[in-house]
Amino acid sequence: MKDFVLLISKTPEDRTFVERAAQIAGIPVRVVDSIESAGKVFQAGEIPQAVFLDLPEERSYREFDQLVNAQSRQFQEALLSDRLHFLISQNIDECPYLIAGPYAGNILKRSRALEHGGEHYGRILQGTLSQRGPELLGTEFKNRGGVTREFVLGRTIEKQSAIEKVRDLFVEHGFLGRVAEVIATAADELLMNAMFDAPVDGAGHQIYSKVDRSTDLQLVGRHAVKMVVGFDGAYGAVSVVDSFGSLERTKLLKHVLKLYKDDTYHLGTEVAGAGIGLASVFQLGGSLFFFSEQRKKTEVIAFFKRAETFREYRGHFRFLTMQFR
Amino acid sequence: MLLNVIKEQRNNTLLIRLIGAIDEDVQFESVVGLVPQEIIVSCREIPRINSIGVKAWMKYFQALRQKGVKFTFIECSTAIVEQFNLISNLISGGTVESIYVPFSCTKCKSELIGLFKCEDLKKSGFTLPSLTCSKCSGPVVFDDIPEEYFRFLQR
Structure with a gap:
């Protein structure tokens, strides 16, 4: 693995963004403006630590796919392990080829102020390259003078009071009331997932998939759920950790990226969950970072930009990043 | 904050005001009780709704629709408008008369x-x-x- 980040894009804003992100992550950047030029880098046997790509239509995606398939198996395996970061301008539902393909994982939605997001994503990039996991809210936020608050929930029914506290905390720190409600909803969804969806038995089957979400369960031992909320001046974040590490990539993509803006949402009766919580968080302006160590832990962090107006908040760049170990 | 419901009878129509977050604890049938053929639902004081709340909402209002009850949503909060936009069939056959604009x-x-x-x-x-x-x-x-x-x- 070579110590560099590769950017495949013709867009100057992408370059500014990726250069800043790579600088924060402490890795040099190489920029090429075409898939053909990227091919020359790959053919030299150099596997980048991360690749940022602008593939605005399916044709260029197919071209990239062909290029990857022409490389060695070792190269393909290395690149498929969460190292690709797609830069898109459209809504996610407008580029289904990115979701259906084998490289789905890290998607960054551009905005007018993309270049300012580089610093923030640099820390995410650092987290993706770390073997220890993100640690973005504990050490990282505190090192930058941020505020963090930890919640350890002993029972599922303590969720309500915790999310009210989360809401109040962000209002106190100058977030718009409407954004604070979105953050509270995100905390709610992440906690429910950790409490009811993450627990699996020895065979990997979900324990509580059919259990009503209002059930009072004790959260002890492996079922303990920790939530950390933080604020570093520019971003607010909510992190929820469980000790099961049962997150599955395909299931996650299905839930986060499925939209019902035009499609009909059908009420499922076979499971107690709704399957729309994470998608709502993302659609309402949150960025999501999933870090899962199989059978050990899953950490999900939702990030929210602090802004003076809701319009500015919604217009900020956001991302969906997932790392599976 | 548990959902609170205030009911007011206006001629043949029941006005119900939903106050609080809509989540897994909401039991629409028990808090609203029997409804006439026409209801008006004020959503002004709903600050947020989670995914299980969305499911409960749809289950309740779709059942009302099947019973032939006519329902109109008024004074929809920004949180409810956001969900109307995200879930195409959340309105469940009702009518949205008025919304809050931020x-x-x-x-x-x-x-x-x-x-x-x-x-x-x-x-x-x-x-x-x-x-x-x-x-x-x-x-x-x-x-x-x-x-x-x-x-x-x-x-």
């Missing part, structure tokens, strides 16, 4: 909301009138992305 004061940066009838918004092509801040009299601007916020009214 504004931001360009001078004092206050968050403000204004109540608008959906019919008027459609007629105006979603053009909002010039308004001033109730706190500092500064000019206010619509504070969301129009194609996102009014999306459900354009379906």
Whole structure:
């Protein structure tokens, strides 16, 4: 693995963004403006630590796919392990080829102020390259003078009071009331997932998939759920950790990226969950970072930009990043 | 904050005001009770709704529709409008009469909301009138992305 980040894009804003992100992550950047030029880098046997790509239509995606398939198996395996970061301008539902393909994982939605997001994503990039996991809210936020608050929930029914506290905390720190409600909803969804969806038995089957979400369960031992909320001046974040590490990539993509803006949402009766919580968080302006160590832990962090107006908040760049170990 | 419901009978119509977050604890059938053939649901004081709340909402209102009950949502909070936009069938066969529209004061940066009838918004092509801040009299601007916020009214 070579110590560099590769950017495949013709867009100057992408370059500014990726250069800043790579600088924060402490890795040099190489920029090429075409898939053909990227091919020359790959053919030299150099596997980048991360690749940022602008593939605005399916044709260029197919071209990239062909290029990857022409490389060695070792190269393909290395690149498929969460190292690709797609830069898109459209809504996610407008580029289904990115979701259906084998490289789905890290998607960054551009905005007018993309270049300012580089610093923030640099820390995410650092987290993706770390073997220890993100640690973005504990050490990282505190090192930058941020505020963090930890919640350890002993029972599922303590969720309500915790999310009210989360809401109040962000209002106190100058977030718009409407954004604070979105953050509270995100905390709610992440906690429910950790409490009811993450627990699996020895065979990997979900324990509580059919259990009503209002059930009072004790959260002890492996079922303990920790939530950390933080604020570093520019971003607010909510992190929820469980000790099961049962997150599955395909299931996650299905839930986060499925939209019902035009499609009909059908009420499922076979499971107690709704399957729309994470998608709502993302659609309402949150960025999501999933870090899962199989059978050990899953950490999900939702990030929210602090802004003076809701319009500015919604217009900020956001991302969906997932790392599976 | 558990959902609270205030009911008011207006001739043959029942007005129900939903107050609080809608989540897994909501039991619409028990808190609303028996309903007549027509109800009006005020959503002004719903600050948020989670995914299980969405499911409960749809289950309840779809069942009402099957029973032939006519329902109208009024004074929909921004949180409810967001969900109407995200879930195409959340309205469940009802009618949305009025919604709160978010504004931001360009001078004092206050968050403000204004109540608008959906019919008027459609007629105006979603053009909002010039308004001033109730706190500092500064000019206010619509504070969301129009194609996102009014999306459900354009379906």
